[in-house]
Amino acid sequence: MEIWLTILIAGLVTYTTRLSFIVTHGKLAMPRWFTRALTFVPVAVLSAIIAPEILAHENVVNFSLDNARLYAGIFAALIAWRTRNTWLTIGVGMLALFAWQAIF
Amino acid sequence: MTTARSEFFAGVHAQLPLLLGVIPFGLIYGALAIQLGVPASLAQAISSIVFAGAAQFVSAPLVATATPGIVIVFTVFIVNLRHALYSASLAPYLERLSPAWKMLLAYLLTDEAYAMAITHYQKDGDARFKHWFFFGTGLALWVCWQISTAIGIFVGAQVPSNWSLDFALPLTFIAIVMPMFKRRSHGLTAFVAGAAATLAMGLPYKIGLVLAVGLGIFAGMIAERGEGEWKSG
Numbered sequence: 001m002e003i004w005l006t007i008l009i010a011g012l013v014t015y016t017t018r019l020s021f022i023v024t025h026g027k028l029a030m031p032r033w034f035t036r037a038l039t040f041v042p043v044a045v046l047s048a049i050i051a052p053e054i055l056a057h058e059n060v061v062n063f064s065l066d067n068a069r070l071y072a073g074i075f076a077a078l079i080a081w082r083t084r085n086t087w088l089t090i091g092v093g094m095l096a097l098f099a100w101q102a103i104f
Numbered sequence: 105m106t107t108a109r110s111e112f113f114a115g116v117h118a119q120l121p122l123l124l125g126v127i128p129f130g131l132i133y134g135a136l137a138i139q140l141g142v143p144a145s146l147a148q149a150i151s152s153i154v155f156a157g158a159a160q161f162v163s164a165p166l167v168a169t170a171t172p173g174i175v176i177v178f179t180v181f182i183v184n185l186r187h188a189l190y191s192a193s194l195a196p197y198l199e200r201l202s203p204a205w206k207m208l209l210a211y212l213l214t215d216e217a218y219a220m221a222i223t224h225y226q227k228d229g230d231a232r233f234k235h236w237f238f239f240g241t242g243l244a245l246w247v248c249w250q251i252s253t254a255i256g257i258f259v260g261a262q263v264p265s266n267w268s269l270d271f272a273l274p275l276t277f278i279a280i281v282m283p284m285f286k287r288r289s290h291g292l293t294a295f296v297a298g299a300a301a302t303l304a305m306g307l308p309y310k311i312g313l314v315l316a317v318g319l320g321i322f323a324g325m326i327a328e329r330g331e332g333e334w335k336s337g
Contacts, residue, residue: 003146006173010163010180011153018187019210023203025195036328037321038189043290044297044320045183046281048313049162051298052305053274059306069271076275080282087128089279090272097271 065104072096111233115220115240122216126245127252129157132272134256136161140168144257151253155246156214158280159183161273182314190218197225201235209235212242215280288331293324 021030054073055061063070076093083089130151137147142164150160150167159180166176190213198206221238225231285291297320304312 002173003167003170004149006176007146007150007153007167009173010159010177011155013177013181014154014156014159014184014187015211017181017184018191018213019207020188021192021195022198022206022210022213025199030192033325035189035192036325038186038192040290040293040321040324041186041189041317043281043284043293044317044324045186045313046158046277046284047294047298047320048301048316050274050277050281052302052312055298055302056305061302069274072271073274073278077278077282080279081285084279084283086276086279089282090128090132090275093275093278094268094271097268 068097068100068104071100106230106233108233108236111236112240115224115237115242116244118220118224118237119216119241119244122220123244123248126157126216126248128272129276130249130252131256131259132276133157133160133164134253135259136256136273137164137168138257140164142168147257148250148253151250154180155211155249156180156184156187157249158277161276179313182317186215187213190215190222193222194218194225198235205235209238209242212239212246214242214245216245217242287328289324289327292327293320296320296323 050073054069055063055067057067057069065071072093075096076089079085079092080089133151134147137150137160138144142150146167147164150163154160154163162183163176163180166179191210194209194213198209201209217238220241224237224241225234281294285294297316299316300319301312301316304315306312307315
């Protein structure tokens with residue numbers, strides 16, 4: 001039951017974040033550095049999630065050729081950069097992973 | 105001549121190409137949650153209560169392993185912090201709406217809805233019913249997210265774990281983050297946040313993630329001074 005309460009609170013926190021400036025607009029001023037800092041949040045969060053996922057296995061950093069996820073991930077990043085296509089990035093990334101695992 | 109109805113359907117229509125990218129995301133979320141051991145009813149409820157793709161992906165392993173609630177809430181909060189920026193950006197356009205409209209549109213304020221709504225608000229022309237466009241584009245995404253989660257939950261129970269389905273998680277994040285690199289400072293933010301998160305990955309409760317995000321933002325803000333637009337590919 002506790003997990004349901006947790007999810008409700010997580011939902012409420014998310015909702016409050018989304019509602020925040022919409023309801024306070026015109027009522028309070030935010031410092032400029034804060035607004036600037038927010039613009040970096042998506043890139044920072046996503047990079048902080050991706051890097052350990054593809055660089056490490058069971059908390060050990062692995063740059064060798066048998067880390068298929070690292071090289072498939074780099075290839076997928078190139079596809080995403082050029083095409084900006086989610087489907088293609090996921091498809092090509094998964095195929096690259098299977099191919100790399102088959103070769104090395 | 106725009107009407108509430110025409111704006112609503114224009115909003116739905118504008119969201120359709122984005123749905124192509126959202127459907128696999130929802131399918132993978134549903135499948136991954138089940139694979140991690142999250143009960144189907146909870147996985148589906150999270151999609152409607154939290155309704156935030158990246159936060160759902162990040163919190164799914166925490167929910168599955170009975171991580172303390174405060175850690176789950178804080179993780180979701182950190183991952184969803186960017187929505188405050190969307191809220192700030194759209195706030196001036198929603199100023200004259202009733203509290204009920206503001207509360208409804210805030211619930212639908214995702215990355216995809218924001219992208220379409222802000223584009224529409226910045227266009228010239230009849231602004232009387234533009235909130236109906238926002239509602240249409242947000243609702244289209246919401247319906248799509250609920251249905252794709254449900255299909256993912258159903259299919260995910262039948263996908264063998266040796267298919268490396270979990271790798272789709274970082275791949276999806278890669279697909280989301282790559283188009284975000286508009287400035288050199290974004291590249292530095294990504295490098296610092298990624299390196300710090302990797303070095304700190306042994307720390308419990310995603311403390312490393314929070315630390316890495318803080319360092320990445322700090323690096324980006326320092327690098328931002330005096331830089332120009334970065335030509336992207």
